[in-house]
Amino acid sequence: MTLTAPLAALGRLVLDMLASIGRIAIFAFQVVSHIFRPPFYPREFLNAVLQIGWFSLPVVGLTSLFTGGALALQIYAGGARYGAEAAVPSITAIGMVRELGPVLGGLMVAARVTSSIAAEIGTMKVTEQIDALTTLSTNPLKYLAVPRVVAAVLVVPVLVAVGDSIGIAGGWIVGINQLGFNSSTYIKNTVNFLQFWDIGSGLVKGAAFGFIIALMGVYHGMNSGRGAQGVGDATKSAVVAASVLILAANFLLTRVFFGS
Amino acid sequence: MIELRNVHKAFGSNHVLRGVDLVIPKGTSMVIIGGSGTGKSVLLKSVLGLVRPDSGTITLDGQDVTRGDRDAFLARFGMLFQGGALFDSLRVWENVAFRLRQGARKLPKDQARAIAIEKLRRVGLKEHVADQYPAELSGGMQKRVGLARAIAAEPEIIFFDEPTTGLDPIMSGVINDLIREIVTEMGATAMTITHDMTSVRAIADNVAMLHGGKVRWTGAVSGLDATDDPYVQQFIHGRAEGPIESVR
Structure with missing residues (x-):
């Protein structure tokens, strides 16, 4: 008994984990299947666009600005070891649009939006508002999940694009003020170096991260436990799951896009 | 008419409903009483399909509530939730x-x-x-x-989940009177769960007492005081001593 207890505990953990993955996969499939079937809730969708997109602009902008500036400083310092300081504009740009723009943008939006969706829907669950929706002949998946997931898939790439631009601008500010670059040369080097797919791949990542961000918020909110502690736990789990999944998806997508 | 036959529901090891049999005739007001945690809410949610019973049947006008067009079924209902559940x-x-x-x-x-x-x-x-x-x-x-909200679409059946919980006695009286008036003027079938005895006397045509996952007693509200069922007597008089354990 004592010998097998740790094995049993490990087995239970693995089974619980697999069951969770299965439940999330089924939930994701259900949400996607409802996207194309009426009724649609345009007002909920527009509200989600506003909440997820517009109100996330300041946090994504500031994160990108400081990251772009720091990146330029690091690349200058690292490049100096090989006499490659001139690569600052191009490497800053590629680093921002391929990796840091989507990943940091995704993580910041996850912190802001996943938590808020999970807490809102979790509170709705605890106060029986989700049951009330059902009794009023409204499918909670269609009313709560679909508008948020679709909005996030569409607006997170836009946030990533804005973040990319501001991040590159952050590098440019540091470049011309502190590292002695000429402004027009910096911009020319950036624009000439970047290829369409450098930017495009980051935007595709943004859409995938948007899906994860909203899905995790809605899933954990709808499965929230009772009371304030239940909602708190749901919110925490949603943000942790979204963050880990964003980083894992980033690796997988990078491997698919640039692995060869 | 709403009819429940031998309805069972368990959550893990907690066997909440253990064979509930209940009939609510059309146009009448049934009030379910019982202590906290006796499965009153689960019973009500089972009828609405928010909770799926493990076994037994629930029918509305002879039709199984778990089958058929859900939207058409739910369109016949209005529900007042315990906390309001307003959006x-x-x-x-x-x-x-x-x-x-x-x-x-x-x-x-x-x-x-x-x-x-x-x-x-x-x-x-x-x-x-x-x-x-x-x-x-x-x-x-x-x-x-x-x-x-519950009466907005003029439903045939209205459910009230603890309508007076958390309200002062005067507001409770106002809500009880409103429920009685509305149910009478709409000719609706009503099912209310409560442990407020003033509510019971104001709202009910019939009463069912749920205890131990089963309907312990059912009858007209006028028979509530006359019954010699010790469980009902303990409950309606709020006695700590009796067959219902006070620590559950």
Whole structure:
């Protein structure tokens, strides 16, 4: 008994984990299947666009600005070891649009939006508002999940694009003020170096991260436990799951896009 | 007519319903009483399909409630939730008119708003409340808005989940009277769960007492005081001593 207890505990953990993955996969499939079937809730969708997109602009902008500036400083310092300081504009740009723009943008939006969706829907669950929706002949998946997931898939790439631009601008500010670059040369080097797919791949990542961000918020909110502690736990789990999944998806997508 | 036959429901090891049999004739008001945690809410949610029973059958006019067109089934119901369950993000009138703005028979905004204001008046709320948000209202007002929402689409069957919990005695009386009046004037079938005996006497035609996952006693409200069932007697007189354990 004592010998097998740790094995049993490990087995239970693995089974619980697999069951969770299965439940999330089924939930994701259900949400996607409802996207194309009426009724649609345009007002909920527009509200989600506003909440997820517009109100996330300041946090994504500031994160990108400081990251772009720091990146330029690091690349200058690292490049100096090989006499490659001139690569600052191009490497800053590629680093921002391929990796840091989507990943940091995704993580910041996850912190802001996943938590808020999970807490809102979790509170709705605890106060029986989700049951009330059902009794009023409204499918909670269609009313709560679909508008948020679709909005996030569409607006997170836009946030990533804005973040990319501001991040590159952050590098440019540091470049011309502190590292002695000429402004027009910096911009020319950036624009000439970047290829369409450098930017495009980051935007595709943004859409995938948007899906994860909203899905995790809605899933954990709808499965929230009772009371304030239940909602708190749901919110925490949603943000942790979204963050880990964003980083894992980033690796997988990078491997698919640039692995060869 | 709503009919439950041998309904069982367990949550893990907690066997909440252990073979409930109950009949609610059309147009009557049934009140389910019983202590906290005896499965009253689970029973009510089972009828609505929010909780799926493990075994047994629940029928509405002879049709199994778990089969058939869910939307058409739910369109016959109105429900007042214990805490109101009003949607925080919507104004009061939008809450009341929620069902009227959904589905194939969706009403135009102006018409839905007019009906919402009429229903709010019916429950004693003034027109200016319509544009407020639920969080701006007191508990009693939220309950009235919940009641207005439950009756907005003129349902045939209305469920009330602990309608007076958390209200002062006067507001409880107001809500009880409203429920009685509305159920009578609409000719609706009503099912109420409560442990407030004043509510029971004000609302009920018939009473069923749930204990140990089964219907312990059922009969007309007039028979409540006459019965010699020790469980019912202990419950309606609020005695700590008796067959129902006070520590559960």
